[in-house]
Amino acid sequence: MKHETQVALMHKLFALRERGRQQDMLGRVVQLPVNVYSEPSILDDELQSVFKDFPMVLGHASHVQEPGSYLLSDWDKFPVVVVRDNAGTLRAFLNMCRHRGAKLVNGEEERLKAFVCPFHGWSYSLDGKLKGVTRSYNFPDLDPANCNLRELPVAEAFGLIWVHPTATASLDIRSYLGDIADDLEHFNIGELVSYKKTKVVKQANWKLLLKTYLEGYHVPYLHRTTLQAALKNGVIAHYEHGPNIRLVAARTNIEEAMHVPESDWNILNFASVYYTLFPNTFFIMHPDYVSINMFFPIAPNQTIWTHEMLYRPADFQGKDAEKSLAKRFEFTNDVVFDGEDFAVAEGVQSGIEFAPNEVHTLGLEEGLLGMFQASVDAAIAK
Ligand code: FES
Numbered sequence: 599m600k601h602e603t604q605v606a607l608m609h610k611l612f613a614l615r616e617r618g619r620q621q622d623m624l625g626r627v628v629q630l631p632v633n634v635y636s637e638p639s640i641l642d643d644e645l646q647s648v649f650k651d652f653p654m655v656l657g658h659a660s661h662v663q664e665p666g667s668y669l670l671s672d673w674d675k676f677p678v679v680v681v682r683d684n685a686g687t688l689r690a691f692l693n694m695c696r697h698r699g700a701k702l703v704n705g706e707e708e709r710l711k712a713f714v715c716p717f718h719g720w721s722y723s724l725d726g727k728l729k730g731v732t733r734s735y736n737f738p739d740l741d742p743a744n745c746n747l748r749e750l751p752v753a754e755a756f757g758l759i760w761v762h763p764t765a766t767a768s769l770d771i772r773s774y775l776g777d778i779a780d781d782l783e784h785f786n787i788g789e790l791v792s793y794k795k796t797k798v799v800k801q802a803n804w805k806l807l808l809k810t811y812l813e814g815y816h817v818p819y820l821h822r823t824t825l826q827a828a829l830k831n832g833v834i835a836h837y838e839h840g841p842n843i844r845l846v847a848a849r850t851n852i853e854e855a856m857h858v859p860e861s862d863w864n865i866l867n868f869a870s871v872y873y874t875l876f877p878n879t880f881f882i883m884h885p886d887y888v889s890i891n892m893f894f895p896i897a898p899n900q901t902i903w904t905h906e907m908l909y910r911p912a913d914f915q916g917k918d919a920e921k922s923l924a925k926r927f928e929f930t931n932d933v934v935f936d937g938e939d940f941a942v943a944e945g946v947q948s949g950i951e952f953a954p955n956e957v958h959t960l961g962l963e964e965g966l967l968g969m970f971q972a973s974v975d976a977a978i979a980k
């Protein structure tokens with residue numbers, strides 16, 4: 599994040615704190631029908647719009663720096679493999695053999711030399727060209743040029759790998775993110791390294807899980823024994839660029855910034871910064887580590903949740919480094935996300951299935967939930 603943006607945001611947080619009003623208020627109270635979390639036809643519509651028309655984060659760029667290194671999608675509904683080919687070009691392919699559609703890469707290989715299909719042994723070079731057809735006399739008229747792997751637009755930007763699910767789409771991540779691109783660029787996300795990644799299935803709609811991050815209203819209640827002590831009771835500033843959202847939540851020590859010259863302000867010492875990268879990525883800048891959370895719908899009431907933690911090696915040196923990293927991961931992942939936020943989301947989901955005609959009432963501090971839903975609705979309506 600640019601230094602002048604950090605200073606402007608710090609002043610905004612001070613103003614919110616003094617006003618005693620906390621999170622800047624949004625619009626109006628909204629009643630949201632809960633069938634958006636349970637209706638199979640709504641998920642079908644989302645899969646054809648929200649998950650087709652926007653760039654999606656596939657993971658951290660550190661995973662695909664060397665030729666043959668690759669990243670696999672965590673979602674069977676989006677079977678993609680991104681690979682660095684031998685010429686150093688990043689490529690995204692559907693992870694699907696052109697013979698009879700078998701999955702080419704299953705994640706067991708450390709590095710790829712080629713794509714070799716486990717079903718009948720067809721092989722492709724890392725740039726996607728069909729190179730070998732076993733017992734080729736079975737295919738007398740086959741034109742190999744028509745059997746190259748299906749390629750998708752891919753970009754490495756701001757330390758992340760982005761893929762567009764639609765082959766003909768163009769990928770301009772900077773204009774997609776607006777000022778959020780500057781933030782990610784200045785935080786040097788690309789220099790971080792991965793500590794750990796988990797993948798689990800939660801029994802709740804993907805939007806219900808993601809929306810738990812979009813308001814600070816619940817922090818003093820749901821997180822009263824965990825985050826409450828660290829965060830300044832809902833003092834939150836937000837910014838939107840298209841459907842992407844930045845949230846900045848003041849930490850309890852924000853007053854200490856008064857004693858530090860503005861030129862030395864580093865916002866991460868006094869606030870946590872959160873980004874919703876539409877549609878399904880929630881990116882958190884904690885003071886000394888980063889969490890990338892992604893949500894992939896399997897069914898209206900079932901979602902794959904992945905969480906990757908990244909850190910800067912210089913911040914975790916010495917013999918206790920591993921212990922400190924493990925402690926942070928366990929606190930954020932197991933205690934707060936899984937044990938508090940998503941446990942509540944799963945409870946809400948079961949209530950929805952019991953009483954499907956209900957509405958949820960979103961107050962002024964919960965306006966970003968309505969905004970996120972409006973982005974989903976707009977994508978479907980397009
Ligand atoms: S499906 Fe890949 S070689 Fe047959």
Ligand SMILES: [Fe+2]
Nearest residue numbers: 810811821939
């Ligand atoms: Fe929460």
